[in-house]
Amino acid sequence: MKAEKIVLRKMRMTLNAPFQTSFGTQTVRDFILVEVHTKDLIGYGECVVSGQPFYSEETVGTAWHMMEDFLIPMIFEKGEFNHPDDVNELFAPIRRNNMAKSAFEAAYWDLYAKQSNMSLAKALGGTKDKIEVGISLGIEADIEDLYRNVEQYLEQGYRRMKIKIAPGKDVQVIRGLRERFGNIPMMADANSAYTLDDVALLKQLDEFNLMMIEQPLAHDDIIDHASLQKELNTPICLDESIHSYEDARKAIELGSTRIINIKVGRVGGLSESKRIHDLCQEKGIPVWCGGMLESGIGRAHNVAITTLPNFTLPGDTAGSSRYWKEDIIAPWVEVNADGTITVPDTPGIGYKPVPELIEKYTTAIKVVTRG
Structure with a gap:
């Protein structure tokens, strides 16, 4: 696989509805799309950054800089x-900047699968033809709006509800959902909003039989997560703390986590995701695939990685229509009535980008050709 041309695109897509977490409210999605062109094929990858450094230190601006000034020259020199x-090995000397790196690696995985005439899922070693999916629901000012959302997605078959929480929007919200909907599969996602001073409050969540409390x-x-896990019956799932195989290994050894959320961009790509998956499988730690409000291209990579056997919990790879009035792939990622997504079996990511x-x-484009 030899790149003849690389295209970077700054993209902006408007969400169907505002999405609120403890970081703030998001109404648009800014990200970067990568195209790696060989003589015969195009590989696609999505850089799942956002416009602001709240979830991660990376932004569209910093990732663009890393790609243009460092990563692309390294690819052409190689x-x-x-x-x-x-690709993962080539970028190893570059510290962090995982989302920037992962976009190129994803494009090369797409190329590799197409060149090998197999689906990306098969190229990764996946074993499933369907994956289970859950839904991530943001904080709502009016809890009745949250109830309506949960009811809607239960009717659509989603197999797990992830509820964003924050101080003042936590125990009472989860209690209300349990009273309204009973013992549905449900988890809480705190997005780093608490400290060890909140142990007593977080222990109250144990009564609700949650699948996990995330980060x-x-x-x-x-x-501190290891200290907190000793106080809780509810499993802690780590997200933002895990950027690599080594982070996962240390967290497991310390007892900081009983579940890990693998986000491809956060850990630097599909290859590192596989390594973390294999470690967790060996240690008896279930994993699931988190979401970053991806377009259909990033979503396709998530579908593929979730076919690995230790992805035993429903992930956040909802259907395209959950977030977008118009996605950039055909067909769209669709959720079946039983809360699953059928894994495509055509070569590469399995969904066709629509030029x-x-x-x-x-919103901006950079084309770099082999010099």
């Missing part, structure tokens, strides 16, 4: 790649 793992403490912590729609939502 020339030929035999396997996508080689209750600081975004870069694995020590005219990609152009429609492009």
